Amino acid sequence: MKNLSRKRSALASSSRKKLKLTHDNADSLPWKIVSRPVESGLDGDDGVLELEEVEGVEIIYEETEQGKVARFSTIYVDEDMQEEKNAKSFEEPVIESEDDIFLEDTFDSEKLLPDWHLYRLHPQLTKCLHHNNFSKPTPIQSAAIPIALNQRDVVGVAQTGSGKTLAYGLPILHKLLLAAPRKPSSKHRPVQALILTPTRELALQVSTHLNACLNTKTEDADKDGIIKEKSQGKAKGNYNSPAKKPPPRVSAAAIVGGLSAQKQKRILDRGADVLVATPGRLWDILEENEMLAAELKRLKFLVLDEADRMIEAGHFAELDNILRLTLRESEEDQIQDDVPFISGQHHAGLEDDKEKVVRDQMQTFVFSATLSKDLQKNVKRRAKLQRSRHSKKSEKPASTLDDLLLRLDFRDPEPEVIDLSPEGGVVSTLTEGKIQCLSADKDVYLYYFFLRYPGRSLVFLSSIDGIRRLSPLAELLNIKAYPLHSQLEQRQRLKNLDRFKSTPNSILLATDIAARGLDIPSVDHVIHYQIPRSADVYIHRNGRTARAMRKGFSMLMCAPDERKVVRALLGNLRRQENEIQEMSIDLSMLDKLKARVQLARQIETTHHKSNKAKHERNWIKETAEAMEIELDSDFASDSDGENSMKPQRKADQAKTAVMKAQLKQMLAQPLIARGISAKYITSGSHPIIEELISGDYNEKMLGVGVNDAESDISKVKKKKKTQATVVKTLQKDERDEEWTGIAG
Numbered sequence: 001m002k003n004l005s006r007k008r009s010a011l012a013s014s015s016r017k018k019l020k021l022t023h024d025n026a027d028s029l030p031w032k033i034v035s036r037p038v039e040s041g042l043d044g045d046d047g048v049l050e051l052e053e054v055e056g057v058e059i060i061y062e063e064t065e066q067g068k069v070a071r072f073s074t075i076y077v078d079e080d081m082q083e084e085k086n087a088k089s090f091e092e093p094v095i096e097s098e099d100d101i102f103l104e105d106t107f108d109s110e111k112l113l114p115d116w117h118l119y120r121l122h123p124q125l126t127k128c129l130h131h132n133n134f135s136k137p138t139p140i141q142s143a144a145i146p147i148a149l150n151q152r153d154v155v156g157v158a159q160t161g162s163g164k165t166l167a168y169g170l171p172i173l174h175k176l177l178l179a180a181p182r183k184p185s186s187k188h189r190p191v192q193a194l195i196l197t198p199t200r201e202l203a204l205q206v207s208t209h210l211n212a213c214l215n216t217k218t219e220d221a222d223k224d225g226i227i228k229e230k231s232q233g234k235a236k237g238n239y240n241s242p243a244k245k246p247p248p249r250v251s252a253a254a255i256v257g258g259l260s261a262q263k264q265k266r267i268l269d270r271g272a273d274v275l276v277a278t279p280g281r282l283w284d285i286l287e288e289n290e291m292l293a294a295e296l297k298r299l300k301f302l303v304l305d306e307a308d309r310m311i312e313a314g315h316f317a318e319l320d321n322i323l324r325l326t327l328r329e330s331e332e333d334q335i336q337d338d339v340p341f342i343s344g345q346h347h348a349g350l351e352d353d354k355e356k357v358v359r360d361q362m363q364t365f366v367f368s369a370t371l372s373k374d375l376q377k378n379v380k381r382r383a384k385l386q387r388s389r390h391s392k393k394s395e396k397p398a399s400t401l402d403d404l405l406l407r408l409d410f411r412d413p414e415p416e417v418i419d420l421s422p423e424g425g426v427v428s429t430l431t432e433g434k435i436q437c438l439s440a441d442k443d444v445y446l447y448y449f450f451l452r453y454p455g456r457s458l459v460f461l462s463s464i465d466g467i468r469r470l471s472p473l474a475e476l477l478n479i480k481a482y483p484l485h486s487q488l489e490q491r492q493r494l495k496n497l498d499r500f501k502s503t504p505n506s507i508l509l510a511t512d513i514a515a516r517g518l519d520i521p522s523v524d525h526v527i528h529y530q531i532p533r534s535a536d537v538y539i540h541r542n543g544r545t546a547r548a549m550r551k552g553f554s555m556l557m558c559a560p561d562e563r564k565v566v567r568a569l570l571g572n573l574r575r576q577e578n579e580i581q582e583m584s585i586d587l588s589m590l591d592k593l594k595a596r597v598q599l600a601r602q603i604e605t606t607h608h609k610s611n612k613a614k615h616e617r618n619w620i621k622e623t624a625e626a627m628e629i630e631l632d633s634d635f636a637s638d639s640d641g642e643n644s645m646k647p648q649r650k651a652d653q654a655k656t657a658v659m660k661a662q663l664k665q666m667l668a669q670p671l672i673a674r675g676i677s678a679k680y681i682t683s684g685s686h687p688i689i690e691e692l693i694s695g696d697y698n699e700k701m702l703g704v705g706v707n708d709a710e711s712d713i714s715k716v717k718k719k720k721k722t723q724a725t726v727v728k729t730l731q732k733d734e735r736d737e738e739w740t741g742i743a744g
């Protein structure tokens with residue numbers, strides 16, 4: 001019954017998001033044929049002809065008199081209806097009222113935000129900053145914003161979670177807002193700023209972040225007493241009629257893979273002042289959309305967010321093609337002469353475009369937490385390199401990223417390079433720890449960590465297979481774990497991300513698609529279940545916690561054969577392996593957990609084996625039918641293989657049921673630390689009566705205390721810190737404190 005009510009509440013919140021629910025049986029669900037995933041081992045001569053999947057389905061277990069019954073709820077997101085509404089509201093003519101002007105004019109940024117005032121940002125932006133309690137610019141914002149406002153190009157490197165999005169976003173929005181008409185029209189908007197990001201999630205996040213800065217009127221009105229009074233009257237009548245929402249002065253939208261075709265079309269028809277996109281999808285569109293290609297030739301701002309990742313993501317060709325649209329003519333000729341065009345690519349429909357537009361005004365911003373020092377120097381030497389390409393044709397750029405930067409047509413003869421990356425890549429509010437254990441024991445240690453240090457944990461694995469193995473295991477152990485990887489449908493990816501964001505005690509099991517840029521509030525721990533493949537990935541993964549001066553913890557799980565890689569990885573960051581402290585583990589507790597994990601694994605293996613046998617049998621039948629082959633009479637007469645497989649399946653099911661009951665019993669047993677007496681809570685070597693009375697205890701593990709992982713490690717770390725490092729840290733902390741105010 002517990003399960004049912006949990007699902008119900010989830011569905012209730014879904015319905016607020018305009019979801020429709022219908023109950024179905026398994027056969028009537030909207031199954032879709034999908035290609036066979038390579039890493040599942042189903043891509044070769046495995047005999048599987050077709051795989052089907054279904055999405056948007058919640059399974060609800062209902063307790064009935066006959067026992068537990070699974071029911072399926074299909075969720076239809078009524079996106080179209082919603083989109084239609086929004087589109088209409090966008091087209092509604094709006095006459096600016098005095099209230100709008102009042103709202104802008106009354107915001108006293110000098111008084112309310114003295115640290116931002118000197119930039120003289122558009123009031124709409126300062127109101128947003130005020131609303132978000134961003135009382136001071138972060139160091140990268142202080143360094144980049146004045147330069148960007150001054151028409152300069154910027155290459156910015158700063159630690160993860162340090163506010164790079166607004167470092168480039170605010171100058172862009174400021175300039176667009178200043179240039180925007182006071183009475184915005186609902187006509188098509190040409191793209192003026194293009195922001196390219198490596199992943200879909202990051203693109204959506206950046207566009208949401210920028211839109212939040214552009215739509216602050218009502219929120220701000222709520223916060224500021226005087227404004228509230230003035231704007232309330234106007235807002236009242238409009239609350240239930242979103243159709244009257246005026247078009248924004250400046251709009252931002254994201255175009256990423258996985259968007260519904262209608263939504264994409266609507267965004268493109270409507271246009272956006274700021275377009276945030278992943279290179280792959282954008283180039284697909286550009287090949288057919290000449291109008292958009294022409295707009296990109298007149299861009300005012302170009303941003304490469306996480307530039308170094310973009311070239312790794314396998315979209316270099318698309319990225320390069322997009323960048324070509326932003327070149328001035330002379331540059332375009334030069335690069336076409338010098339560098340052979342990426343084979344197989346062509347400018348469909350773009351070559352014919354003879355429009356000669358002088359594009360001297362475009363500003364370029366390149367941001368990341370990890371751009372090598374060499375590369376930064378190369379940006380400075382860029383003009384020289386560019387010239388030398390003519391004289392020494394054989395000279396190749398040092399790296400693909402160098403090559404990428406060479407392909408950028410900075411209008412600024414000397415782009416400003418701002419490097420605020422911390423030494424060794426470690427953010428000052430991050431504590432690192434490690435667990436050295438056998439690969440086979442990582443599941444138990446992970447389980448231990450999760451129970452010992454409850455919170456929101458982002459677990460990174462290097463393979464999708466690993467995620468598929470861990471997900472059911474976590475479910476059996478009553479842990480809320482959500483997968484995130486490239487083979488999930490986009491809608492499922494976002495849904496899982498949302499669930500993780502809204503569930504305080506949960507795990508996101510992710511591949512490195514979640515390593516960059518994602519700004520998930522309150523990730524307490526980042527766990528490297530498998531070693532990252534490079535130092536940069538280590539930095540970016542860690543950067544999902546300890547953001548915006550909050551505390552965070554990262555834990556490296558290191559098997560003996562991974563130590564070499566860890567040493568090399570830290571060596572790249574000019575760090576030693578022993579700088580990362582080992583976590584102390586309560587081994588008696590670990591033994592108890594081992595039994596649970598082993599049982600959960602057995603359940604999963606039996607279940608998997610039984611399912612596999614069924615699938616194999618179905619496959620043989622379907623293949624035979626498709627090839628019009630007659631099967632062995634025993635096999636053929638045994639419809640569905642029920643007869644021959646039934647005893648085995650029944651045996652497996654019985655075995656699974658027994659094991660599940662055992663596991664349930666195990667999970668119901670309290671885990672008690674050594675030296676604690678559960679019977680006599682006031683005695684024993686460590687009486688826990690006081691903890692119980694105060695309510696300050698770990699309910700999953702009695703007697704271990706409630707301290708967090710950071711404080712456990714910090715105790716050891718502090719003792720070992722040398723005088724020199726203390727001085728260094730102090731200086732850095734002082735710098736960081738300059739912009740905080742939200743630490744905690």
Ligand SMILES: Nc1ncnc2c1ncn2[C@@H]1O[C@H](COP(=O)(O)OP(=O)(O)OP(=O)(O)O)[C@@H](O)[C@H]1O
Nearest residue numbers: 134136137138160161162163164165369517519548
């Ligand atoms: N001036 C500010 N004061 C306080 N918080 C801020 C400020 N500017 C941005 N933030 C917040 O800091 C968080 C991190 O910002 P952002 O995502 O831009 O970081 P980032 O540097 O791009 O990180 P990453 O390198 O991981 O992509 C966000 O939640 C953002 O809202």
